[in-house]
Amino acid sequence: MSSFLRTGKKIVAIGRNYADHAKELGNAVPKEPFFFLKPTSSYIEPEEGPVEIPRGVIMHHEVELGVVIGKNGRDIKTSDAESHIAGYTLAIDLTARNVQDAVKAKGLPWSTAKGFDTFCPVGPFIPKSRIADLSKVGLHFSVNGTVKQSGTTADMIFKVPDLIAFVSSIMKLEEGDVILTGTPAGVGPINAGESFTAKLTYPDLEGQVLSEYTM
Amino acid sequence: MSSFLRTGKKIVAIGRNYADHAKELGNAVPKEPFFFLKPTSSYIEPEEGPVEIPRGVIMHHEVELGVVIGKNGRDIKTSDAESHIAGYTLAIDLTARNVQDAVKAKGLPWSTAKGFDTFCPVGPFIPKSRIADLSKVGLHFSVNGTVKQSGTTADMIFKVPDLIAFVSSIMKLEEGDVILTGTPAGVGPINAGESFTAKLTYPDLEGQVLSEYTM
Numbered sequence A, B: 001m002s003s004f005l006r007t008g009k010k011i012v013a014i015g016r017n018y019a020d021h022a023k024e025l026g027n028a029v030p031k032e033p034f035f036f037l038k039p040t041s042s043y044i045e046p047e048e049g050p051v052e053i054p055r056g057v058i059m060h061h062e063v064e065l066g067v068v069i070g071k072n073g074r075d076i077k078t079s080d081a082e083s084h085i086a087g088y089t090l091a092i093d094l095t096a097r098n099v100q101d102a103v104k105a106k107g108l109p110w111s112t113a114k115g116f117d118t119f120c121p122v123g124p125f126i127p128k129s130r131i132a133d134l135s136k137v138g139l140h141f142s143v144n145g146t147v148k149q150s151g152t153t154a155d156m157i158f159k160v161p162d163l164i165a166f167v168s169s170i171m172k173l174e175e176g177d178v179i180l181t182g183t184p185a186g187v188g189p190i191n192a193g194e195s196f197t198a199k200l201t202y203p204d205l206e207g208q209v210l211s212e213y214t215m
Ligand SMILES: [Mg+2]
Pocket: A075, A168, A169, A170, B054
């Protein structure tokens, strides 16, 4: 499944899955998960070139743990969810925040705000065996060397098996699909000319770097 | 590109592209196109089995002309758009209208309302050469033998080349991607046990049947 970037068909991104992030944008903490789709055309790897900020867009970073699906499934049970995971990836759910605010106010889809080309930087595939405890992954993001996000998957409201069960009750999950599991607090803009670094660490905040994406 | 159902990665669906349909749902006629993504996991062909109505969902039909992309492109010019078209397909943009109404009111994504499994019935690939004039395609939908939708692509607000240019200015279009170009007036529910027929005709309303989907 290291080929998920080329073969995967969907990116299912969970919204507001960390209470502190939901609150920082003035949103209620959700009672059940919700998600949106990012197009796989928004994937970009470090060697492919820079992230592009579209004209007039205020682009926010959201560092997330991506779950790479390894086996097709519909209506997957929470107890079976683990067997559908091939591995993980570091992902940045880049968001045109001003576009998103405008469409939210009008009840319009989020697809443009979340789907611009280069809006889903991703690191390499991380085999499942590398993360023994899914509640102990650290998520970090810095801009120009200043730490902006530093969280842990321990704070996810809905856990990965529940997310797999929920999503697959609506749309089947296929080999190579990726679920972005939400972002901790600290989101904010990346401006033209600024550099950034995203990191996954394990175990948790004091652990070793599992994956790093710098630009 | 007859393999688009297996190889395509995205379905980009245009909203409110026929003025009479925008009005019937109480929406303003848009000044620029907007779109949402349906997952390709929602595709279903007639021989694959029935459309499934999820529990509690009021499922509406929207018959649409699908444009199948044959060549990758970013920032495609309107004048070049035609060269990126491989052909067409009859598509039904099934919509959980009650779910959509609820998320619109909350400013949430449309992905669930539009993305359930079996929510994108599609007919066979229609080579580009079969439709010489894109403004003369008839779109028809009947439920239990009663005609509900009967429109013509002549009434599209934004024409296909403009849609290709618009979408590809936000997200690149790839071989096998499909653009659903919007639905004419007459949308409404399909209830459990009801049969339906969707048709594309050419030229226009008095023409021959190009494609038909019955269930
Ligand atoms: Mg289901």
